[in-house]
Amino acid sequence: xxxxxxxxxxxxxxxxxxxxxxxxxxxxxxxxxxxxxxxxxxxxxxxxxxxxxxxxxxxxxxxxxxxxxxxxxxxxxxxxxxxxxxxxxxxxxxxxxxxxxxxxxxxxxxxxxxxxxxxxxxxxxxxxxxxxxxxxxxxxxxxxxxxxxxxxxxxxxxxxxxxxxxxxxxxxxxxxxxxxxxxxxxxxxxxxxxxxxxxxxxxxxxxxxxxxxxxxxxxxxxxxxxxxxxxxxxxx
Amino acid sequence: xxxxxxxxxxxxxxxxxxxxxxxxxxxxxxxxxxxxxxxxxxxxxxxxxxxxxxxxxxxxxxxxxxxxxxxxxxxxxxxxxxxxxxxxxxxxxxxxxxxxxxxxxxxxxxxxxxxxxxxxxxxxxxxxxxxxxxxxxxxxxxxxxxxxxxxxxxxxxxxxxxxxxxxxxxxxxxxxxxxxxxxxxxxxxxxxxxxxxxxxxxxxxxxxxxxxxxxxxxxxxxxxxxxxxxxxxxxxxxxxxxxxxxxxxxxxxxxxxxxxxxxxxxxxxxxxxxxxxxxxxxxxxxxxxxxxxxxxxxxxxxxxxxxxxxxxxxxxxxxxxxxxxxxxxxxxxxxxxxxxxxxxxxxxxxxxxxxxxxxxxxxxxxxxxxxxxxxxxxxxxxxxxxxxxxxxxxxxxxxxxxxxxxxxxxxxxxxxxxxxxxxxxxxxxxxxxxxxxxx
Numbered sequence: 001x002x003x004x005x006x007x008x009x010x011x012x013x014x015x016x017x018x019x020x021x022x023x024x025x026x027x028x029x030x031x032x033x034x035x036x037x038x039x040x041x042x043x044x045x046x047x048x049x050x051x052x053x054x055x056x057x058x059x060x061x062x063x064x065x066x067x068x069x070x071x072x073x074x075x076x077x078x079x080x081x082x083x084x085x086x087x088x089x090x091x092x093x094x095x096x097x098x099x100x101x102x103x104x105x106x107x108x109x110x111x112x113x114x115x116x117x118x119x120x121x122x123x124x125x126x127x128x129x130x131x132x133x134x135x136x137x138x139x140x141x142x143x144x145x146x147x148x149x150x151x152x153x154x155x156x157x158x159x160x161x162x163x164x165x166x167x168x169x170x171x172x173x174x175x176x177x178x179x180x181x182x183x184x185x186x187x188x189x190x191x192x193x194x195x196x197x198x199x200x201x202x203x204x205x206x207x208x209x210x211x212x213x214x215x216x217x218x219x220x221x222x223x224x225x226x227x228x229x230x231x232x233x234x235x236x
Numbered sequence: 237x238x239x240x241x242x243x244x245x246x247x248x249x250x251x252x253x254x255x256x257x258x259x260x261x262x263x264x265x266x267x268x269x270x271x272x273x274x275x276x277x278x279x280x281x282x283x284x285x286x287x288x289x290x291x292x293x294x295x296x297x298x299x300x301x302x303x304x305x306x307x308x309x310x311x312x313x314x315x316x317x318x319x320x321x322x323x324x325x326x327x328x329x330x331x332x333x334x335x336x337x338x339x340x341x342x343x344x345x346x347x348x349x350x351x352x353x354x355x356x357x358x359x360x361x362x363x364x365x366x367x368x369x370x371x372x373x374x375x376x377x378x379x380x381x382x383x384x385x386x387x388x389x390x391x392x393x394x395x396x397x398x399x400x401x402x403x404x405x406x407x408x409x410x411x412x413x414x415x416x417x418x419x420x421x422x423x424x425x426x427x428x429x430x431x432x433x434x435x436x437x438x439x440x441x442x443x444x445x446x447x448x449x450x451x452x453x454x455x456x457x458x459x460x461x462x463x464x465x466x467x468x469x470x471x472x473x474x475x476x477x478x479x480x481x482x483x484x485x486x487x488x489x490x491x492x493x494x495x496x497x498x499x500x501x502x503x504x505x506x507x508x509x510x511x512x513x514x515x516x517x518x519x520x521x522x523x524x525x526x527x528x529x530x531x532x533x534x535x536x537x538x539x540x541x542x543x544x545x546x547x548x549x550x551x552x553x554x555x556x557x558x559x560x561x562x563x564x565x566x567x568x569x570x571x572x573x574x575x576x577x578x579x580x581x582x583x584x585x586x587x588x589x590x591x592x593x594x595x596x597x598x599x600x601x602x603x604x605x606x607x608x609x610x611x612x613x614x615x616x617x618x619x620x621x622x623x624x625x626x627x628x629x630x631x632x633x634x635x636x637x638x639x640x641x642x643x644x645x646x647x648x649x650x651x652x653x654x655x656x657x658x659x660x661x662x663x664x665x666x667x668x669x670x671x672x673x674x675x
Contacts (some may be wrong), residue, residue: 054334056489071487072337080338087330091252103240104339141335 005030011060020046021204033181035195042201044184052081082142084153090127109144131158151182192226245353265307267647273303297383302457317402317419324406343485358395380520383459390456393469400476407483426450459519464512475502533619539570541591545584556602
């Protein structure tokens with residue numbers, strides 16, 4: 001049996017009077033690709049920010065690799081986080097930005113640069129990149145390290161089907177190298193292709209967690225797609 | 237090797253187009269202020285050629301350099317915030333802080349690096365005044381280095397205050413425009429207080445006016461090295477920087493306690509600053525000091541109580557303050573000045589009452605000569621005074637003012653072209669070489 005990588009106990013979060021998360025308790029196994037799914041406003045990004053340490057919960061505890069860690073600095077050694085709404089310095093050229101990043105991080109991954117084909121856009125300004133290329137650059141930053149856990153908020157936005165295929169292959173190779181992923185995804189077909197563990201949220205509450213088979217058994221009479229499970233679960 | 241984060245922050249500030257506009261404005265204002273000041277100084281100098289007595293009144297710092305730095309004051313107060321705010325607000329707007337703090341940097345080092353880069357902008361702005369000194373020297377003018385260095389230090393400290401307010405505004409507001417308006421309001425608050433005091437609109441402004449940034453900057457402009465003014469700017473900048481950091485730091489759970497503690501600490505330190513009495517006249521002409529004999533005489537006197545029956549906005553009080561009171565405050569710490577109010581004021585309007593060692597005497601005169609006579613009378617001490625209390629022979633006159641016209645070529649053509657060249661060199665020419673390295 002795989003060890004628990006992340007454990008959340010009774011996590012709650014409110015923004016003024018609006019409830020974002022309510023009493024979330026869950027465990028995410030090590031080595032998994034976990035997809036956090038749910039409709040808009042379900043609390044996916046809030047949950048991801050709390051796991052990453054970029055947001056404080058109002059109550060509850062986050063344990064990473066069985067250690068209770070309270071803030072981002074303590075979590076930094078275990079995880080790499082990429083928010084959905086980050087726009088890398090638009091005035092920088094891609095090569096210039098990567099030079100800065102490599103010097104600052106003290107780490108460079110030429111294979112990853114090649115896998116993401118970043119040399120093709122090295123002479124472009126970051127602000128002039130299309131959404132897909134910008135996403136690639138963000139993925140490079142998220143993956144260019146040796147941290148065991150990668151947390152990504154909507155990582156597949158902006159990719160066309162061909163690019164997506166390429167990126168999913170990259171994820172598979174990263175995973176087989178021993179990395180774990182937590183992804184917030186709203187495209188259920190993408191989530192089904194890459195994730196092996198799911199957390200389903202709605203209106204700040206956790207509806208279900210488990211593998212596709214677990215969820216199928218719970219919500220459908222026979223096996224079905226993630227989309228069917230999703231609709232059924234929300235209808236209840 | 238330079239730290240990549242410092243390099244990034246310096247790049248962010250110096251290579252954006254807003255900075256280009258900032259420097260073009262700075263050059264225009266510097267050139268125009270200097271040209272006007274030298275022109276006036278030269279015209280007035282012509283009258284002094286025939287009579288050396290007039291020449292003693294001509295001083296390069298108040299005559300030329302203070303008006304020139306006045307241009308920098310406008311640029312720092314009204315233009316620099318727009319530029320400085322970007323350094324923090326762009327990071328917030330683009331949500332790039334998570335990227336930076338996942339690198340081996342803490343939020344504290346990130347914030348300090350931003351402060352450092354912004355300070356470099358202030359420093360570079362001041363450095364562009366150095367060619368003016370050379371010009372002035374070339375035109376036959378004298379450079380009182382002590383006063384110039386003091387003046388530059390004062391503006392640097394004022395620049396730090398502008399940075400801290402801009403960063404604070406950028407940290408608490410989401411939009412650039414809100415942050416810009418807020419920082420302008422904070423920076424210009426001093427102007428409102430000064431104006432309110434001059435117009436005698438709100439009585440509270442009278443007590444506040446001594447501690448506005450503009451008043452404190454005037455201390456540097458008048459050639460007085462004052463520790464309390466230095467501490468004042470350092471404390472004010474530290475206060476706003478600390479607040480900016482609390483709101484910039486996404487890893488702080490509760491800010492209220494921190495803000496309250498910082499406010500209390502700064503309030504206590506400010507009370508201490510008010511009591512720091514070290515003030516020294518470092519002007520070459522000793523314009524803020526009495527003659528040596530007069531100083532010795534005043535030092536021998538015990539505590540002096542002065543009761544003034546004038547409104548603080550009255551021109552006679554202003555003359556009295558500049559010619560006597562300010563100089564006295566540099567020598568003695570034990571002076572008590574009271575302003576009469578109500579019917580006492582209206583009945584005795586224009587009177588000055590001096591009390592030394594239990595004896596008192598009144599005079600309507602605000603001239604130093606008369607005041608010394610009064611003080612001699614009530615103290616029983618004598619001093620040897622001369623009419624040439626200012627024994628300074630005067631600075632060289634500058635009548636070649638027309639040369640300053642060449643400055644326009646330097647500041648409106650050469651420097652802007654130079655800046656443009658460096659901008660394009662960094663952004664475009666150097667790219668070719670970089671690209672070759674990458675491919």
